[in-house]
Amino acid sequence: MTIRLLLVDDQQLVRAGLRMLCENADDLEVVGEASTGADAVRVAERTRPDVVLMDLRMPGMDGIRATATILASYPATRVLVLTTFDDDDHLYPALAAGAVGFLVKDASPADLLDGIRRAATGERTFSPDVLGRVVKSAVAAHSDRERLPPAPEMGLTARESEVLELISQGLSNTEIADRLHVGITTVKTHVTNLMSKTGATNRVRLAMLGLRGS
Known part of the structure; x- marks a missing residue:
């Protein structure tokens, strides 16, 4: 294409x-x-x-x-x-x-x-x-840090926590897949689950959560 x-x-x-x-x-x-x-x-x-x-x-x-x-x-x-x-x-x-x-x-x-x-x-x-x-x-302009749940209380699996941390480091789905030695589809599934569990609507909000939990 x-x-x-x-x-x-x-x-x-x-x-x-x-x-x-x-x-x-x-x-x-x-x-x-x-x-x-x-x-x-x-x-x-x-x-x-x-x-x-x-x-x-x-x-x-x-x-x-x-x-x-x-x-x-x-x-x-x-x-x-x-x-x-x-x-x-x-x-x-x-x-x-x-x-x-x-x-x-x-x-x-x-x-x-x-x-x-x-x-x-x-x-x-x-x-x-x-x-x-x-x-x-985003934190400075919208005070999302006050509205988002504390990272430890989100009920994430160990692998989801790993993916969240890598998102907060700015890695793409492809880079995360390479780092964790999994398929890109698996990473996309983890990202979808993370958004569902956290209520985050985009990758920046996920990154904010990852930074809070680090």
């Missing part, structure tokens, strides 16, 4: 580098570029990409509003945010707008391509350090 990709960044040099990297991958096709949020919305309407690589800080409509607007019309599209070290205030709002994950702009080419592929399948994708920052932002 070819993944149709839209690149959104206000810096032409960044977009050129991303295009060069992605076009060298046999399973990726760059179907459009945009330098502003408003442009991203228009190009997404025209090209219907599978994945959008979205910058957050842009003139006019920013990446958060663009993400929400695109997903309102095309909920099957996956938005993967490219972030810098000083974008912390934008991370949780972007997640709330529907982004499936965050990668740092200085990620290795292999990590970036892997993140795009995982996002295309619907898997949430986070650079480990970014996940920690998202969790901190």
Whole structure:
């Protein structure tokens, strides 16, 4: 399957580098570029990409509003945010707008391509350090630490506790499967069970619980 990709960044040099990297991958096709949020919305309407690589800080409509607007019309599209070290205030709002994950702009080419592929399948994708920052932002902004149950009282199995700890470290389902020497389907089942037992609605909330129990 070819993944149709839209690149959104206000810096032409960044977009050129991303295009060069992605076009060298046999399973990726760059179907459009945009330098502003408003442009991203228009190009997404025209090209219907599978994945959008979205910058957050842009003139006019920013990446958060663009993400929400695109997903309102095309909920099957996956938005993967490219972030810098000083974008912390934008991370949780972007997640709330529907982004499936965050990668740092200085990620290795292999990590970036892997993140795009995982996002295309619907898997949430986070650079480990970014996940920690998202969790901190969520705690500060929404006081979830007060509303979530203490980790020891959630009735988790030993293996579910292991999976929860690895989620809190920012590992993907594939990485967890490799670490625990189990199949990816098994990991997905554990994640589903964790969400059911904890009431967490996404991977960030699970990570928050894992950090509380550590």
